[in-house]
Amino acid sequence: MVYxxxxxxxxxxxxxxxxxxxxxxxxxxDSLKDLVARAGAKARAGLPADAAKFGDVIxxxxxxxxxxxxxxxxxxxxxxxxxxxxxxxxxxxxGPMATEAIKKGTGIAxxxxxxxxxxxxxxxxAREFDTGTPVYVKGxxxxxxxxxxxxx
Numbered sequence: 001m002v003y004x005x006x007x008x009x010x011x012x013x014x015x016x017x018x019x020x021x022x023x024x025x026x027x028x029x030d031s032l033k034d035l036v037a038r039a040g041a042k043a044r045a046g047l048p049a050d051a052a053k054f055g056d057v058i059x060x061x062x063x064x065x066x067x068x069x070x071x072x073x074x075x076x077x078x079x080x081x082x083x084x085x086x087x088x089x090x091x092x093x094x095g096p097m098a099t100e101a102i103k104k105g106t107g108i109a110x111x112x113x114x115x116x117x118x119x120x121x122x123x124x125x126a127r128e129f130d131t132g133t134p135v136y137v138k139g140x141x142x143x144x145x146x147x148x149x150x151x152x
Contacts, residue, residue: 009035011059016043025051052077060114061086064101065094071113079116088131106130 009024016022016039024032024039025048032045052058052074062070064087089098089106101109107126128149129135135148146152 012043013039016040023051023054048074049077055081057082057084059084059086063087063093064089064098064106067110067113068097071115075114075116078114080118082118083114085110085114088136090131102127102130102132 012022012024013035020042022039022043024035024043024045026032026045027047029045029047029050036043036045046054048070058078058081060067060070060083067085067087087106087110089101089109091098091102104112105124105127106129107123110126111123127133135145138144138148140148
């Protein structure tokens with residue numbers, strides 16, 4: 001698992017709490033000692049390449065502008081795995097590639113940057129979570145999210 005912000009680290013802590021083996025990664029894995037200690041005996045830290053090899057499910061939480069490089073560096077290691085990419089393209093941070101990703105739909109653009117992982121669900125729906133949509137960064141309950149997305 002590849003983690004960025006505190007929210008994504010909290011997700012890893014929940015996976016560990018549920019009994020899953022978890023690897024938190026960073027270019028400086030020594031900086032993750034406290035996080036690994038909080039996660040417990042089934043958690044460890046490693047470099048991003050270690051995490052890409054380790055997990056059956058990979059969670060990527062990096063600034064969206066870094067995603068093309070993540071795909072180049074680690075795409076082959078993630079081949080055939082389930083990848084959950086949590087990035088949000090923002091032109092003010094990520095430049096023109098973000099504008100193009102939003103235009104295509106983030107899910108479709110992300111799949112182009114991350115060749116090889118397993119795709120679960122329709123990527124065309126991923127655009128419903130992009131910047132400027134009614135659900136973007138809203139902190140909705142599951143019921144509110146279903147209603148906003150017109151799901152059963």
